[in-house]
Amino acid sequence: MLSGVPETALWTLYHRAIAARNGVLDDPKAIELVERIDHPFQERFGDGELAAWQGLRVRAFDNEIRRFITAHPDATVIALGEGLETQFWRVDNGRVRWVTVDLPESVALRRQLLPQTERQRLIAASALDTAAWIDTEPGLITAQGLLMYLDRDAVHGLLKGLPPAALLFDLVSKRLAAHSARPRKSGYQAPAWTFGADQRELDALPVEGLRRVPIPHGRGAVAGVLVPLLNRVLNPIGVYSARTIAASSSSTATPATTSTVASSANAARAVRDATRATRRDA
Template identity: 35%
Template sequence: MNKKSELGSQTVQSTMLLPLWGRATASEKNPEILNDKEAIEIIKNCNYDFSSIAKTFGEFGGICYIVRARRIEDTIRKFIQKHPCATVVNIGAGLDTTFSRVDNGRIRWYNLDLPDAIAFRQKFIPDPSRNTSIAKSLFDISWFDDVAFHPKDGILFISAGVFYYFKEEQLKEIFKAMAHRFPGGELYFDAESRQAVKKSNRMVQKTGNKGAMMYFYVNNVKDIEEWSPNIHAVACEKYFEGIPANREWSSGIRFMMRASDWLKMMKFVHLRFSDK
């Protein structure tokens, strides 16, 4: 059954198609890193021309998407080993398929995204058991009340490719509010350096999307700790660290991975909120 994208092409929400394409195409070639069967199936059933995305981002771009998904999955698995009944909130869920690969049969999962993005998501990924979609903006803090939170069970917030699109002051305020409302919680997300964000903006513009400019970057994770005494940096990790290399990758791709980590262009940030 073909389902045509109804998202506007000049919106941040439409960028959810980029990681979908990346996970589907790159996981077929690199299943040892990520085996995203759902993304592959969605691509087959989605009446959308991905040729422009493929041309712009290429093989390295696809690898970046599966590495991001893998690193987030690994973090979730470690968290739910300690907290098997944890709550996981996927901020800016888009067409993410992580739940199906990490579910232990006990966690509670929430997909938070804007109303049109959630409506689009549910055409392809209906909410399974213990899943709840919240059709609200990240900055509409009424979503706090939609999340069942039991401090003893733990809560982990994840976000992939989302925070780039907001101004630092916006994120500062919502991080502070989350830290106050969800004491003991943790937040894991990807980020880029200031220079990398400039480069990413040029690439996104090549796809024709002029409405998804990126603003937020992380050069020093300690700067985020200064936002609130309740926010603590657990780690700032190299993007490709610990990822198994595929022998079929070109020398150019291997070089870009090493250069990215050496220059700290892309990274993963892990924060923890103070207990009350």
Template identity: 50%
Template sequence: MGDTGERIKVELEGVPETLLWNLYNRASEAGRPGRRLLDDPLAVELVKRIDYPFERFGGAPMAQWHALRVRCLDAEVRRFVAARPGGTVVALGEGLETQFWRVDDGRVRWLTVDLPETAAVRTALLPDDPPRRRTLACSALDRRWMDEISGADLARGVLVTAQGLLMYLPEQEVKELIAACAERFPGGGFLFDALPRVMVARNRSGAFDSPDGGYRAPRWEWGMDTREYRKVAAVSPRIAEVRSLRLPRGRGPYAVAPVSHLIPGLRSLRMTIIALRFAAAGYRDDGTTTHSRTGRRGTARSRTGRKARNE
């Protein structure tokens, strides 16, 4: 996908505008000289193609933070792609995320679900390529997108991702979305990130607004501390496993990212990336399954009887 030289003007407000903030941070890290944590040439190209005052974000102080999140999520998506050839990734609220191009194996199917104004920007810059890559213009909370997943898709495997999305939703809507996915996609998975409560509080106080007042970050609604990740299993009896993923190693202060959950003082500041596995078909509402579950080394049972692991 080469640069045509034509710049596309993008005008968004509120939560949809954050797609540009995320893109800018990824491109800043990917274009960094020396040791970079992210290889994302398409993000760099998109920033050049978009007519938008990116400087209003006040630089890219969170570029490395975004890069670590992206690398962790990419690794889990690649794991799914390798395990379920021809499977479907449903990317909720994807914005201008370029994950497809970073993990594509030539077979994975990709459905982007985003608000109409955001979907329009995405398809203008990253045109669909059906049947493998499609965009549906609707809210992640609109269950209509679930109807796009066929029985054949379910048989090949489905992974739903919600990167940088759930913090903008009220807690009850987060729970209802996860529960609905667990019901509709047996044997599938759900991958998302959650911000610590202290960071949500800082966002609400304006800590992430640009210093010159040029950009006011939309306020976050929901947060979850790392130590709470096991509680996600209670959202639905169809959640068979909960894993808290380990962040990769970064530069400077971020070098301790993989073990930050073990360090007092940093634990409460750590973002949590969670991978859920839904029970396969044959699950019974009494909390058991018609097939056995084998425990794995390092696996702890939550109070619900389902697996909870911190990786």
């Protein structure tokens, strides 16, 4: 039985595994982990009613990452707050370098459960502590399931302090964030989301070139029609690509190979000092 591990990481792992078993997502490592970990997954999380949605959202991330590393095969990807995500093995091209930034207990768990290659690096730090990983000079920074657990000041501070890179992240709607705070009558009570975004908030984000990433279609009525339709109409959780402000102001052609690390590090330290008390569940 795992202890000291945020159940949000186990919830997402469990639903990815169900999505993989149902053919929505190609993620054999998620299935393997669920089978290995001593945790009452079904008892705690139910039968996986949201697995199709989770699998398609993850596939949206995968598709964008594959597109990026096709254009930049030797790039470094920084995955913020990765938890037990197994994305590296789904998108690996044999050349990409992958850096996981997460809290110490989550990094320790990844070391215990997941194999590491010479192209992978683990950094035990808060995602907000950009000074801890800025020296990696990322080409792409991902924040999957992260920003909605921060407050608005922390989100804006983090985005402003990022080094030159492409961005890929998700956000929940304001309505869904407010709904998440309501107690459930039974079953798993996930931590409430503290940051949601409507169009005005999206327009205010300190990034450049913001673009909504389409949710792919799966097979069958639920994954093939219902989930993509509801996400397009209601947009409860959107996946977005963008560029950091530092990347957009850079004179270089690609977003990850500038020499502005020193100035970005200064910005990162300011973010870290301003948000040191803010931490999230991985």
